[in-house]
Amino acid sequence: MIRAFLATLAGVLVLLAVYPTFGTGYGVRATQQVFMWIVLAGSWNLISGLTGYVSFGHVAFYGIGAYAGAILVTRAGWAWEPAALAGGLAACLLAVLIGYPCLRLKGPYFAIAMLGLNEVLRALVSYFEGLTGGGSGLSLPTLDASVPIYYAMGLTAMLVTLLTYRIVTSRFGLRLMTIREDEVAAEAMGIDTARHKLGAFILSAAGPGIAGALTARDQGYIEPVSVFPLAMTITMIVMALFGGKGTVWGPVLGAAVLFVAQEMLWARFPYLHQLLFGTIIVAVVLLMPRGVLGILQMKYRLPRTI
Amino acid sequence: MAAVLEVDGLRKRFGGVTAVNGVSLALEARRIYGLIGPNGSGKTTFFNCITGLERRDAGRVIFKGERIDQLKPYQIALRGIGRTFQVIRVFPELTALENLIVVTRGDAGAAGRRARELLGLVRLDGLRNEYAGNLSYGQQKLVEFARVLMRDPALILLDEPAAGVNRTLLNDLLEAVRRLRDQGATVLLVEHDMKVVMGLCETVFVLDHGDKIAEGPPGAIQADERVIEAYFGR
Amino acid sequence: MNVVITPEMVGQVVISGILSGALYAMVALGLALIFGVMRVINVAHGPLLMLGAYVTYFLFSGLGLNPYLTVPVSMAVMFVVGVILQRTLVFRVVNAPELSSLLLTFGISIALVNLAQLAFTSDLRAIEYLTRSFVVGPFAISGSRFIAFLFAIAVTALAFLFLQRTKLGKAIRATSQSAEVAMVCGIDVSRVHMITFGLGAALAAGGGALIAVVIAIQPEMGQVWTFKSFLVIVLGGAGNYPGALLGGLLLGLVEQLASLFLTTQLSEVVAYLLLVVVLLLRPSGLLSGRQT
Secondary structure, three states, rough: OOOHHHHHHHHHHHHHHHHHHHHOOHHHHHHHHHHHHHHHHHHHHHHHHHHHOOOOOOHHHHHHHHHHHHHHHHHOOOHHHHHHHHHHHHHHHHHHHHHHHHOOOHHHHHHHHHHHHHHHHHHHHHHHHHHHHOOOOOHOOOOOOOHHHHHHHHHHHHHHHHHHHHHHHHHHHHHHHHHHHHHHHHHHHOOOOOHHHHHHHHHHHHHHEEEHHHHHHHOOOHHHHHHHHHHHHHHHHHHEEEEOOOOOOOOHHHHHHHHHHHHHHHHHOOHHHHHHHHHHHHHHHHHHOOOHHHHHHHHOOOOOOO | OOEEEEEEEEEEEEEOOOEEEEEEEOOOEEEEEEEEEOOOOOHHHHHHHHHHOOOOOOEEEOOOOOOOOOOHHHHHHOOEEEEOOOOOOOOOOEEEEHHHHOOOOOOHHHHHHHHHHHHHOOOOOHOOOHHHHHHOOOHHHHHHHHHHHHHOOOEEEEEEOOOOOOOOHHHHHHHHHHHHHHHHOOOEEEOOOOOHHHHHOOEEEEEEEEEEEEEOOHHHHHHHHHHHHHHHOO | OOOOOHHHHHHHHHHHHHHHHHHHHHHHHHHHHHHHOOOOOOHHHHHHHHHHHHHHHHHEEEEEEEEOOOOHHHHHHHHHHHHHHHHHHHHHOOOHHHHHHHHHHHHHHHHHHHHHHHHOOOOOOOOOOOEEEEEEOOEEEEEHHHHHHHHHHHHHHHHHHHHOOHHHHHHHHHHOOOOHHHHOOOOOOHHHHHHHHHHHHHHHHHHHHHHHOOEEOOOHHHHHHHHHHHHHHHHHHOOOOOHHHHHHHHHHHHHHHHHOOHHHHHHHHHHHHHHHHOOOOHOOOOOOOOOO
């Protein structure tokens, strides 16, 4: 069973690796976007799926990464590869800054604090116009790097998934889950929940930071509204939920399925697609909060590595 | 023999209610103690203050010569105090085995073996891969008990270990507690089941409305007038 | 910013802060009730306010009614909308983990905004009414904002009387403290939930109706109000209704003062920092007495 799975996985990876050689421009772009959503949903899963602390402003890390990367490329002449890593680092720093005070808060309050983070970052970006280009946005020097970025994003997606796998199969991961199950009991059993939460939070920020910087480079232009939209947080959450939060492959499944769904809705119902997507969100939350893989896991006693 | 745990003038208020009112006691190694008292006498709050789940208002708690009343709960746990809860707090979406190994660090193999050993002790080895949330009440209680033992704590606080547990399981549990005492641990249990207390504990403390009103061997406590009054009315 | 700041400027800003603070308080009270009674984080609060504004707009432009007269109508209409939303959707996430209620109400909020865009288009609407300011001493006070302030105070006072004196109000407070005990005492908790959500929506709509005279009306106008209402209830302590008042006033003052001493752009940042600081020091809000 496992061998069949690994064989299929290897096959898919090979296919994805050679795809740019025969795929259409749109196809490569779209697949790259799926990679990006895998990074986002998978990273959100690391903090919220495992510890139960719902990060409702996770796109803040994506936005910070985008700006850090873009600023380094335009103002400091960096190449986009190290700029992308710097974007991830910037996001991690933000995670430390905001996580330290906010992770002490109980569930709903943490969610609200994270919700506000977005708005605040957007305001800050607009304020520091000299550096960030403010409301008019920031243009990067022209560069067609869509194929290398495809690979970079794909690599990041793989790393995030691999990281999730390693965490979920380790005692560190189990300890994170105890925070979700019963934080008080976890503390009473000798687990330093504050440090664990912060650790998970920092790990969950790196991916979005890198993804933000990569997307900024790829699109060549960013502005506050495009990199800090609440809708993006919601989408990554719903993708993780749909696939199965707390699982390894859930975010991957959710990203792929819902991205395709979103594209199809946009194509068919240009005026209603938001409304319909809102309906999907509601349906997922009400009808299948555990997600596809979550339900299967419970029902068929599948191992955690699903 | 130096006291393992020394509590000096512990006080805890909740708004207008004084739950623990200047309680002092000392526990020595290799003994089993009981903490009894009518409902609302402050027993669980007392436990919570010792383990750091509640911050005490006044008083000192000294464990193995070190003051622990300012520490965080996880730090206190790591120093060697383990506890169970009045309302069972296993981790429902972790398996029984995972519930035990999650509290350990270091050698995973050794942790796994120790976990299986302890689960075997409470006759749950067969259910080790079952989600703890799916186990019966009594089984969850045993998992929680085994979990406490994983770190070999020097002081074990048991909050109503006999509640809701059938006779056979109960005997296993009591046997396990005696064995812990023989291996050098100190056990303090809160219990309502008087037969358990009288049969198991060497010294019993009695709380009433936050005050410690009696302390002594079970026989003496049973005959103590203040205790009888506290339980059966004024 | 090398402007000399005079006491008059500070005074003016304090007045502005109080005026807007009362409005924040009223709207946030709605959110506080919903959270306190049902543990639901209502991200759709802003869109409800927006719909209230549109009701007022259409009554004004269609029937030529005095916009201030439409406030009760707007509130009544949105009360019904709130009850319907609760009855059909929100009841499923009452007392659920916060992720469920966040996502559900977010879904509702996109739906409402989208529907508004379809029905009303994104064109800006405005209500031209009472645009004069009047002068008191060295201070200029916007007429419409002042009336909004009066209304907000009145409505909030009524809301409190309702919560304290009426049977239903007490039932709401009881459920807010403990739904189980309330049920045992014979309170119809699901009815309380419906009414509370309706009430919350009505308060939001009231805010929308009042602010419709002051700012431009468009489908996205409510978003920033959601954010601010959250700030207020966290400042005041969710489930702590008098706290919402204090929080609202505090937010109004901080915002206006920040725009005076820094810039308007940073006032949101300052408000957020205030939030974080308060949460660090008193995780249960400024007036913690009630631990919900």
